[in-house]
Each structure stands twice: as C-alpha cells, then as structure tokens.
Amino acid sequence: MFNLELPPFNAETWAILGTLLLLEGLLSADNALVLAVMVRHLKGDLARKALAYGIGGAVVLRILGVLLASYVLEYWWLRAFGAAYLAYLAISHFAKRGHSEDEAAASARGRGFWATVVLLNLTDLAFSVDSILAGVALIPRDMPREQGLTIVVIGGVMGLILMRVAATLFLKLLNRYPALDNVAYALVGWIAVKLGVETLEAAHEIYPWVPTFHMPQPLFWTVMVGIAVIGTYLATRKPAMSEPAAERRAEAIVGEMDATVSDAADGRIDGR
Template sequence: MDSLWLEYAWTLLILIGLEGLLSADNALVLAVIAKHLPEDQKKRAINYGIIMAFAFRFAALFAISFIANVWQIQAIGAAYLLYLGLKHIIKARFGKENENIREEVEEEAAGKGFWPTVGKIALADLAFAIDSILAAVALALGLPDSPLDDFGGMDGGQFIVVVIGGIAGLILIKYAATWFVKLLDQRPALETTAYAIVAWVGVKLAVITLAHEDIGVLDHDFPHSTVWTLIFYGVLVAIALIGWFAPTNKSLEKEKL
C-alpha cells in the first residue's frame, strides 16, 4: 500500500512541475490580455478570470472523468499530446519564434470592457489547460487502481490526481508563474523539455490505448507493469536531466567568443 501512494505522490510531483513550466507563458499571455485595463482593474480581472477558469477546468475534468476510459478518447488524446509536443520541439529546433504573439494578443484584447476581458482570460486559460489536463489524465490512467471509490469512469485516486494537477496549474499561474518565467529565462531549454515530456506522456497514453480491452494490441496489464513503469519514468527523468543541463544561450555565446 505504501508503494502505491508513493507512486501517486511521485506522479503528482511530476504533474505539478509540468504544470509550472507550461503555465509560465500562459500567465504572461493572461497578463497581456488584461494590460489595457486601468491599473485598479487589472488584478481584479485576472483574479475573476482565474476563478471562472477554475469552474471551467473543474467542469472539463468532471466531464472527462466519464469518458477517460473510452479508447477512442484515449487515442485522440494521445495523438493530440504527441502532435503538440512534437510540433513545439520541431518549431524550437527549426522554426522561428513568433516574437509578436503578445502584441497580437494585446491588440485583440484592447478596447474590451472589464467583464469581456474577464471572460477572455477564463477562456484563454481553458484553451491553455487542454494540454495539461490531457497530460494529467494520461499520467493518472497509468497509475494502479486505488482503494477509493470510482468517480465517473475513473478510479477515485486517479481522479484526485487529475483534480489536484488542475488546481495546481491555476495556483501556479496566480502565484508562482514569475518564478517559472525567471527559471525559463535562465534555462530556456526547459520549455522544450516540458513539451518533450508532453509528447512522452502522449506515448504513455497511446500504450494505455493499445492495451485497452477493446483493442488488445498490448497485454491489458502492460501499462501497469514494472517494466513499462521503469521505462516510462526512466525516459522521463532522462528528458528532464537533458533539459536541465542543456547549454543556455549565454554559455553558447561565450563558447563562440
């Protein structure tokens, strides 16, 4: 039983770290959306937007709990996570970063009143949350069943992990985003690392899909096996270490000099 909760705690820790890295840019965009408002309304707009976003996220989590074990949904989620992660990696490696994205968001938000801005913040957060929610579900579905009662179509313990991850994302956007922004400035490779982890989580969800009882390509118990667990977390830790120790732009510039 202790090992069960240890695995849950470890997964939750990974999820919170991933949420933090993914929320850094999201928080900046949310701040830009409210930038046109008077100073005394900016903070309120973001706070109200986050409250609305919490309701939206919980509704999304509640809905997904009933369909998380449907293999078609799992397959779509796996494909989306793989697409999202690989797209960002390829863009970071070969593409050019869109430096005007914040200006475009600001121009689009300019002129909107207080409540329309609040609504835009909430909807923007929900759009940003899709990747983290799917990643949370993928990580949770790979966990062994807990002794808790089911919620919707998910094991109760797995659902709690997803909910805590969703709440953590909003808390990090509100309170810790600045720290993560600074961290990404110091170690810019971590942003690509986060999306590499998203893609790897997509692989995990694909494995879960292939082991679904209605598919049967893989053994039903394989996603919970020791072998796959070691492979998954081994690769995940390797990705994280590579991202952490990757050379920064400053160090590369020094090498050129």
C-alpha cells in the first residue's frame, strides 16, 4: 500500500515541489502562529506544556496524514471529499471577517489546560489535512500512484522541516504581509477546482452518467502562476509592520517553541 517510487524530475515535478514548498511554508507558519496565540491565556509552565503537546501533535498528525494520502490517491470518492474540503477551506477563509489570530485567541480563552490541548490538536489536524490534501491534488491523475505518493511524502517532510528551519522566515513574512495568507488560500481554492475536475473524470469512468470535464495542465499552471504573482504583488504593497518588528515577533514565537521543545526533552516542563 505504501510502496514508493521516484517520479521523473521534469519541469512539472519541480513545479509541484515548488508549490508545495510555498504552501507548506505559509501553512506551517500560520499553524505555529495560531498555536502560540492559543496558549496565551494559560499561565507559566501550563502554557509551555500545552504548547509542547501542540507541537508534538502537529508532528504526529502530519506523519499520519502522509500515510493516509495513499488511500486518497487510490479511491476517487476520497478525492471527491478532498476537493470539497479544500474548496470549503478556501471559501471559509475569505468569508471570515476576523483574523485567524483573533479567532484562535477567542476560541481558546477561558478554557482549561486539557481543553486547550484538545483544541490545539484539532487545529493541528486541520492544518495537516490542508497540506496533505493540497499535495494529493497537485499530483497529475495519470501519474503512477507510487510516484504520486512519493511526492506527497516529500511535501510532508518539507512541512515538518519548515515548521522549524524556515519558521522564522515565513512567520516574518506573514507578520509583515498578512495578506500573503490570502494568496495561499487562493492557491488552495484553485487546487480544489483541479482535484474536483479530476474526481469527475475518475467517477465518469465508473459511472458514465457522471458529467466530466478536462483541465489541461498548461491552463492549471498558468492560473497558478497568475495567482501567485498577482496575489504576491497585491499582498506586499502595504506592509502591516516594519521589517525589524516583524522579525522580532517571529523570533519571539520561534524562540518560545524552541524553549518548549528543550524543556519537554529534559523534563523541566513537568517541574522535575
């Protein structure tokens, strides 16, 4: 079920990996930012302990998501669910009136320690599903499943690495240009359209009465590039804060996470 095979590293494969790198970076940074906000109402060691559980949950759920991606690649009805979920994700993002930080703080405020931990891991689950389904949707339908799964695994590994290695960079970008979040979710929305079209094609092969369409790969990638270029231009016209302020805020969040992981590793977070 989980056999892997290296895909041909042609222009399309590199384009997929580049898109995953961008999406994983922005979504992982958004995840880190939301986790940090959600524990603010807890005091002292409780906040750090809850954050440790949240970081651990993000890693475990990302690994499970990569393993489950094999089933999504194999069964068309799971791809249909994935397309619907990604579409819902993009639409709900743009329909929201408040910022995700404000919503995260409001949802966690007043909750006890274990209730916060549960909410943190539900948030991790949502971000893991987002990124894994986006990876699955980018795989061409005619690519062998083993090669497609390999790309999804590479994307999942990049997400885990970016949660720490490039977290400061992407958090800095999101702090300085919050509208970059919109670019990421606009890309997710277009990816949902692609996955939906391919799902209809797969369903049509089994049930001929299902209407079917075809999206040429050049069209898909042209729109992807257009969203990325135009969206980034619009998002970076008016910075929300200065570069030094954005960097200080990003470093503070990453520093807190590093301290939490270190304390969890040597037992100090539990008071020992």
